[in-house]
Amino acid sequence: MGEATKRPRLFVSHHSSKAEVALQVEAALARHDVDCWMAPRDVDPGEAFDTAIQKAIDECSAVLLLFCAQSDKSRHVKRELILADSASKAILPLRLEDVVPHDLAYHLASAQWIDWLARRDEAMSRIAAKAHRLDGLDQSADVVAAADALHAATILQASRQEEPARMPPPPVPSPPASSGMPVWVFAVIGLVLVVGVLAGMLLTRGGEESGPAPEPARLADVEASDSMGEANSEEGKVEPEIVEPTPVVPPMRASVSPSFNCSKAASRVEKMICSDDELALLDRELARSFRELRAVAGQDRAELEADQRNWRVAERDACGSVDCIASVTRDRVALLNAAKLAIMNGEAF
Template identity: 50%
Template sequence: MEEPKRPKLFVSHHSSKYEVALHVEKALARHGVDCWIAPRDVGPGEAFDTAIMKAIRDCAGVLLLFCSHSDKSPHVKRELILADSAHKAIIPLRLEEIVPDDLAYHLASAQWIDWLEKRDDSIARIAAKAHQLAGLTPPADAAPAAPAPAPSPSVTAAADDLHAAILSQAAEAPAAAPASVSVRTLIMVGLGLAVAVLAAMLFMRGGDTPKAEVAAATDAPVAATAAPGTGAAAPPASAGPDTQAASPAAPLPDAGPDTAAPADTAGPATARAKIPPTFNCDKAGTNSEKLICASDELAALDREMARAYRQLFNVAVKRRELLATEQRAWRLSVRDACPDEACMTRVMRQRIVVLDERRTEILQNRASAPAAE
C-alpha cells in the first residue's frame, strides 16, 4: 500500500533559532508534515543558493520563525523575496512579541500564528495550513487540531494592533540607509552617484558625445545584454576596480521587456528625462518604467542600479542565478509596487546600498579566506 503524501514546509529562520526549527519540525512530523531546514538539508557538494531556490519552489509554503534576529537578517529577507517570486504562502510563527520592521512589507497580509502560548494548537494550525496549501488531506492518525476558542476582546484588540503596526511599517519604509551600512559602502555609493552625475553632464553636452565616452563614465554597457536565464551574456564594456577581466557582464533584470540598450532617441512628445535609462523608453510598459523615463533622478538611479548589480554579479560567481531571480523579484514586488516617484527614489536608493554592501562583503570574505567562495 502506497504511503500517503506528506506536505513539506520550507523553514526560514535565523541561525540562532536552529534548535527551535528542529523542535518545530519534530512537532509537525506528528501531524504528517515534513520540513526542509538549512543548512542541514543542503546536499553534499550542492550550491547553497541553488538548494534554497529549489527547496522553496518544491515546498508547499514557507514557515517563518519570526524573531528580532530574523527581522534583521538579509538571508531571511532574500528567502521571503524568493517565496513571493515563487507565489508561495508565508506562514509567520511569532517567537517574540515584537512588530516586524524590515520584513513588514512581506508580512503585511500574512495570517500570524503565535508561539508564545498554546504551542500544540499553533503546531496543529500550521499543519492544517500545510495540508491545505499542498491540496492534501491530513492523515487519520495525525493529532487533531483543537477548535479555536473565541478570542477575548483584549486578544482581538492586540491582533488588530499588530496588523495595523505591520501595515504602517510596510507603508513607511525608512528613507535613510540602514544603520548597519559600513562607511566604506557609503563612500562607494557616493562615488557611484558622482559618476552618474558626470554621465549626465557628458550627455547634456550634446548629441555629438560618443556613446563610448558615456559608457566609460558610467561603467554601463552600450550593447544589449542577455536576459536572466538565457545563459548568454556580452563581455563587460569596461572592467571596474572589483571585476575580473574574464568575468561576463551581468544580465540586467531591471531592464525593460524587450531591450537593455539605453534609449538615445527623442521618442514621443511626452516628457523625457535628459539622462537615458538602461532600457528603451519607447517600449516602456509599466508605470515604474514610465516614471523612470520622465525623471532625471530616477533615470540616473536606474543606471546606478545597473552598475551596482553588474559589479555584484561579477564577484558572486556561484550565486548568479539566485541574484538574477532575487533582482527580478525585487523589481516586480517592490519597485513596480511604488505608486509615485518619491517611493521609487527611496526603494531604488535602498536597493543600490544593499547590492553594494553585499559586493563589499563578498570581497572582504574572499580577502580573508582566499580559498572560499
C-alpha cells in the first residue's frame, strides 16, 4: 500500500458559545481533505493546556478564527492569535456575525476576511484551497470546485430518492378525424336505426305472447342455471390485496462517519446519527471519551461498560429528535471526561 496522502490541519480558534458551529465547519472542511484541531477536545489527557495550544499552533497549517462578538472580547482567543503571529502562521478569519473587530483589530488588520453569512459552500472551498496552498500541496481551485459539485450532486440524488414515485399522466385521446359528412346525416341514420330496433322488439314480444306456455321443468332448469351462475360469479370474485406502504428511511449521507459501521445500523437513533454530521462527530467524541476512561478504570471496567449500555438504552435511544440526541450525548461526554480526571487525581470512580 502506498503512503497516505498528507492532509493540512487548521487550528480552530473560537469562543465556547460557537462550539456547534465549529463542528459544522470541521465537517465541511473534512469533505475537502482538511483536518481541524480544537481545544479543549483535542488536548491529550494529562497534557498542560497551554503547552497543547502552543504545540498545535506550531504544527498547524494556519489558524482559522471563527469571528463573532464573543470571540472579539475573548482573552483566550487573543492569546491564540498572539501565538499564531509569533509562529508566523497565517490567520484566516471566518466572519460569523456582522460585527466590526475591536479588541482583535490589530491582529486582523492585514487578514483577508471570509464571509460565512451568505455563501457557506464557497467559504469552505476558499478556506480549504488556502490551507492546501499553505501546506505546499497541489490543491487548485478547480479541484475544490469539483469536490463541491460532487457533494451537491450526491445530496440532490438522495433528495430525489426520497420523493414518491409519480405515475405518468394518462394519454389524452385525440378527437376523431372528420369524415367530411354533415352532422344532420348522422342524426338521420341514428333515428332510422332506433326505429328499426323498436319495431323488431315489438314483433318479438308479440310472437312470444302467441306461442305455447313454457313447461314447468324447463322453468326449473332456467332457475337452477341462474342460481349456479350467481354462485360461480361469487366464487370468481377476488378480493383486492391490501399492500402495506413501505416506510421511508432517511438516506445515510453524513459526510463524517460515526464510531460504528452505518451499513449495520439497526435502530432508529443509529440511522439518525448516520445521516447527520453533527451527531456523527459527537458519537466519535463519545467513543473516544469512553475508551480513555475505560483505559484508566482498572477493576471498574465491567461496571463502566454496564453503565454505558444502560445510558445508551435509557437515555440516548429514548430520544425522538436530533436536538435531544445531541444534548444527551454532550452531557455524557462531559460526565465521562470528569470521571477520567477524577480517577487520574486519585479520587473514586
